Amino acid sequence: MSFTIYNGSPRNKKSNSAILAGEFLKGFAAASTETFELHHLASARHKNEQLEAFGKATVILFIFPLYTDSMPAIVKAFFEKLYESGYPGTKKVGYIVQSGFKESIHSVALAAYLEKFTRRLGYDYLGTVIKGGVEGIQIMPPRMTEKLFGDFYRLGLYFGTHTAFDPQLTAKMAKPYRLSKVSQWMMKLAPSFMINFYWNMNLRKHKAFNQRFDQPFKS
Numbered sequence: 515m516s517f518t519i520y521n522g523s524p525r526n527k528k529s530n531s532a533i534l535a536g537e538f539l540k541g542f543a544a545a546s547t548e549t550f551e552l553h554h555l556a557s558a559r560h561k562n563e564q565l566e567a568f569g570k571a572t573v574i575l576f577i578f579p580l581y582t583d584s585m586p587a588i589v590k591a592f593f594e595k596l597y598e599s600g601y602p603g604t605k606k607v608g609y610i611v612q613s614g615f616k617e618s619i620h621s622v623a624l625a626a627y628l629e630k631f632t633r634r635l636g637y638d639y640l641g642t643v644i645k646g647g648v649e650g651i652q653i654m655p656p657r658m659t660e661k662l663f664g665d666f667y668r669l670g671l672y673f674g675t676h677t678a679f680d681p682q683l684t685a686k687m688a689k690p691y692r693l694s695k696v697s698q699w700m701m702k703l704a705p706s707f708m709i710n711f712y713w714n715m716n717l718r719k720h721k722a723f724n725q726r727f728d729q730p731f732k733s
């Protein structure tokens with residue numbers, strides 16, 4: 515097989531998607547002697563190479579973050595290019611969608627789109643792995659990311675042997691589908707500084723904290 519994996523995060527090589535792809539590929543390399551290509555869709559200078567790589571590959575995975583309940587624009591733009599190019603041949607295509615919110619329900623509509631899109635292009639659909647609760651992993655201590663990284667490693671390990679996603683692991687990673695009633699109540703009761711800690715930290719980092727209530731489009 516000729517295997518290509520695309521990172522569809524606009525954060526490019528510094529993204530959570532790149533980190534998780536790295537763990538997946540460590541597992542893949544431990545199980546398979548096949549080589550692979552990794553492309554970052556945010557590297558605009560390499561658009562032609564990225565498209566050519568799709569044309570050549572027989573097994574393709576996309577990993578990207580959920581953006582406003584859908585996909586980042588660079589992923590959509592790439593899909594549109596694939597549609598126009600109409601690469602022929604037998605290809606197996608799968609997806610890994612990771613998100614900030616914990617519940618996989620947020621990504622279910624997108625997964626349905628990805629399946630339809632793949633079949634419309636005439637390729638075999640390998641499925642979509644959904645993993646929530648990923649934002650913040652870059653500031654977490656190793657013990658907090660150990661399980662997540664281990665799951666991605668094992669996902670790659672299985673993929674390297676079967677050219678498929680492990681169904682049991684995929685089902686486990688997609689939990690919770692919804693937050694339990696207790697968790698929903700706890701979210702409501704938690705002080706806002708705790709809930710907003712990560713976002714406020716980023717607002718301060720980008721010198722935008724004082725503008726956080728701005729409404730530039732309000733007439």
Ligand SMILES: Cc1cc2nc3c(=O)[nH]c(=O)nc-3n(C[C@H](O)[C@H](O)[C@H](O)COP(=O)(O)O)c2cc1C
Nearest residue numbers: 523529530531579580581582583613614615648649
């Ligand atoms: C513009 C934007 C929109 C986002 N929309 C959602 C969303 O609708 N649902 C969600 O759960 N997370 C959302 N997130 C969070 C990302 O999915 C999450 O932080 C992800 O881990 C980022 O991955 P990356 O570093 O690979 O880009 C959004 C993040 C950004 C920057």
